[in-house]
Amino acid sequence: MKIRIFLLILVLAGVSCKKNRTHPVPSVAFDFQIDLTLPSYQELNSVGGWSYVSGGIKGIVVYRQSLDVFVAWERMSPEDPDNVCATGLTADSTNFLQLKDPCSGAVFSMYDGSPISGSSWGLRKYQAIWNGSNLLRIYN
Numbered sequence: 001m002k003i004r005i006f007l008l009i010l011v012l013a014g015v016s017c018k019k020n021r022t023h024p025v026p027s028v029a030f031d032f033q034i035d036l037t038l039p040s041y042q043e044l045n046s047v048g049g050w051s052y053v054s055g056g057i058k059g060i061v062v063y064r065q066s067l068d069v070f071v072a073w074e075r076m077s078p079e080d081p082d083n084v085c086a087t088g089l090t091a092d093s094t095n096f097l098q099l100k101d102p103c104s105g106a107v108f109s110m111y112d113g114s115p116i117s118g119s120s121w122g123l124r125k126y127q128a129i130w131n132g133s134n135l136l137r138i139y140n
Contacts, residue, residue, distance in 0.1 A: 024081035025124040031139035058088030070128040077101035078121035
């Protein structure tokens with residue numbers, strides 16, 4: 001009986017430690033808007049379109065999930081917590097819905113930021129609010 005209680009405590013301690021881990025990509029404060037009528041953001045005018053945007057640590061990838069919903073992901077990989085990789089995540093040329101870490105080989109979903117392979121962390125998400133017209137506010 002004592003062994004079972006001890007094992008239960010170990011399992012619960014392990015689960016609670018994982019839950020309290022801090023995301024490896026630091027949180028940085030910023031707040032800016034992009035104008036969707038500019039040629040550099042033309043891809044964002046269609047559902048499924050994406051674009052690189054300056055900001056964050058290594059840049060931001062903005063993806064249009066639906067007519068009214070945009071998501072913004074940090075391009076610094078959670079598999080590069082010491083920020084040694086020279087480049088940030090890049091769109092996979094063979095699957096436009098995936099972002100690849102060129103240094104670790106980790107792959108992430110552009111749609112929801114979840115890890116597909118090579119990482120136990122999802123991407124750091126930033127807030128993206130569309131005004132219903134031409135402006136998209138991105139902030140943390």
